[in-house]
Amino acid sequence: xxxxxxxxxxxxxxxxxxxxxxxxxxxxxxxxxxxxxxxxxxxxxxxxxxxxxxxxxxxxxxxxxxxxxxxxxxxxxxxxxxxxxxxxxxxxxxxxxxxxxxxxxxxxxxxxxxxxxxxxxxxxxxxxxxxxxxxxxxxxxxxxxxxxxxxxxxxxxxxxxxxxxxxx
Amino acid sequence: xxxxxxxxxxxxxxxxxxxxxxxxxxxxxxxxxxxxxxxxxxxxxxxxxxxxxxxxxxxxxxxxxxxxxxxxxxxxxxxxxxxxxxxxxxxxxxxxxxxxxxxxxxxxxxxxxxxxxxxxxxxxxxxxxxxxxxxxxxxxxxxxxxxxxxxxxxxxxxxxxxxxxxxxxxxxxxxxxxxxxxxxxxxxxxxxxxxxxxxxxxxxxxxxxxxxxxxxxxxxxxxxxxxxxxxxxxxxxxxxxxxxxxxxxxxxxxxxxxxxxxxxxxxxxxxxx
Numbered sequence: 001x002x003x004x005x006x007x008x009x010x011x012x013x014x015x016x017x018x019x020x021x022x023x024x025x026x027x028x029x030x031x032x033x034x035x036x037x038x039x040x041x042x043x044x045x046x047x048x049x050x051x052x053x054x055x056x057x058x059x060x061x062x063x064x065x066x067x068x069x070x071x072x073x074x075x076x077x078x079x080x081x082x083x084x085x086x087x088x089x090x091x092x093x094x095x096x097x098x099x100x101x102x103x104x105x106x107x108x109x110x111x112x113x114x115x116x117x118x119x120x121x122x123x124x125x126x127x128x129x130x131x132x133x134x135x136x137x138x139x140x141x142x143x144x145x146x147x148x149x150x151x152x153x154x155x156x157x158x159x160x161x162x163x164x165x166x167x168x
Numbered sequence: 169x170x171x172x173x174x175x176x177x178x179x180x181x182x183x184x185x186x187x188x189x190x191x192x193x194x195x196x197x198x199x200x201x202x203x204x205x206x207x208x209x210x211x212x213x214x215x216x217x218x219x220x221x222x223x224x225x226x227x228x229x230x231x232x233x234x235x236x237x238x239x240x241x242x243x244x245x246x247x248x249x250x251x252x253x254x255x256x257x258x259x260x261x262x263x264x265x266x267x268x269x270x271x272x273x274x275x276x277x278x279x280x281x282x283x284x285x286x287x288x289x290x291x292x293x294x295x296x297x298x299x300x301x302x303x304x305x306x307x308x309x310x311x312x313x314x315x316x317x318x319x320x321x322x323x324x325x326x327x328x329x330x331x332x333x334x335x336x337x338x339x340x341x342x343x344x345x346x347x348x349x350x351x352x353x354x355x356x357x358x359x360x361x362x363x364x365x366x367x368x369x370x371x372x373x374x375x376x377x378x379x380x381x382x383x384x385x386x387x388x389x390x391x392x393x394x395x396x397x398x399x400x401x402x403x404x405x406x407x408x409x410x411x412x413x414x415x416x417x418x419x420x421x422x423x424x425x426x427x428x429x430x431x432x433x434x435x436x437x438x439x440x441x
Contacts (some may be wrong), residue, residue: 030416058191070284079189
């Protein structure tokens with residue numbers, strides 16, 4: 001139990017630092033940035049209390065906001081993702097989730113990609129709608145959501161595969 | 169009563185979600201109104217420290233370009249020094265002679281940002297260096313923005329690449345003024361709005377600060393005109409301006425304090441009453 005908490009705490013700090021020091025400054029093609037800190041929300045232990053996940057996600061989002069001067073947009077997006085996570089888990093892993101036996105390091109890669117890309121799109125949609133906050137710029141919102149989602153999904157899946165032990 | 173408690177317990181996840189989401193939403197709304205992002209901004213000890221470390225590593229990678237920029241600026245300053253006899257513009261920016269209209273402070277840019285629609289930058293000078301809200305920020309090429317929040321050692325800048333930003337500007341050859349805004353699309357172009365239709369606008373003309381707002385002195389370069397069109401109402405021009413500054417690559421900046429600002433403001437307030 002203690003080691004799980006330790007792993008999650010390390011992951012929290014590492015992802016936050018990587019996000020604000022590197023990923024916020026990539027600006028690929030001028031505006032595309034990956035938001036990899038949401039990996040923390042994806043990989044949060046499933047058996048843990050949902051309330052804990054909500055609060056921790058809010059904190060993580062708020063810290064990212066603090067660094068990027070964006071008010072509360074990351075906090076709002078992270079909380080939405082954390083709230084919607086059980087539905088995503090159920091739709092992408094099905095029976096495995098019902099039995100509480102998902103191990104992210106050993107699951108089938110197809111379900112993992114579905115799970116992550118769905119979550120990323122939802123997170124980014126909330127993020128960019130709040131950040132741009134203007135209905136007349138809906139095309140820019142959708143464009144940013146689409147391209148950043150592709151970037152984030154790609155990076156997240158790569159990072160999860162690289163850092164998970166004993167994947168065959 | 170029992171039912172209410174039961175309801176809360178049953179829906180505790182949703183209620184917590186709603187609570188956290190509304191806090192985040194309120195912070196977002198607050199940050200979208202000018203000068204209001206008091207709590208969540210990067211002018212504080214924690215973020216300033218991280219960005220400071222990052223900046224000290226980062227600096228090594230573009231020492232060469234920084235040197236080039238500095239020597240170019242030196243050349244310009246020297247040129248101006250040799251020609252001082254010919255300059256009669258009273259708002260010439262310099263604090264080293266005359267009684268000094270503007271006090272100039274040098275600062276390092278700790279955090280740049282240009283891909284959002286509300287871009288805010290962080291500098292490494294704050295209240296301890298007597299930096300206050302509404303001071304102007306520029307580089308040797310042109311204006312960057314206006315100081316927004318300050319903490320003891322850091323300050324945030326409302327970039328000209330921020331849809332909230334509005335800065336007084338004019339066409340160099342004439343005195344037709346307009347307000348400089350940004351549509352949030354490209355970090356290379358800003359828009360000059362509300363320029364009178366009687367103004368002789370030509371592609372390639374220079375746009376500079378208008379000196380009306382008492383934040384920037386008159387005549388700091390902003391950019392050149394690339395295209396223009398008449399407004400929907402037909403009375404004014406909206407001009408596309410290509411910035412002199414490469415907003416994606418900023419290192420050292422100058423903070424300008426207008427020493428007469430309080431005097432000007434109190435005078436204007438008196439006239440408004």
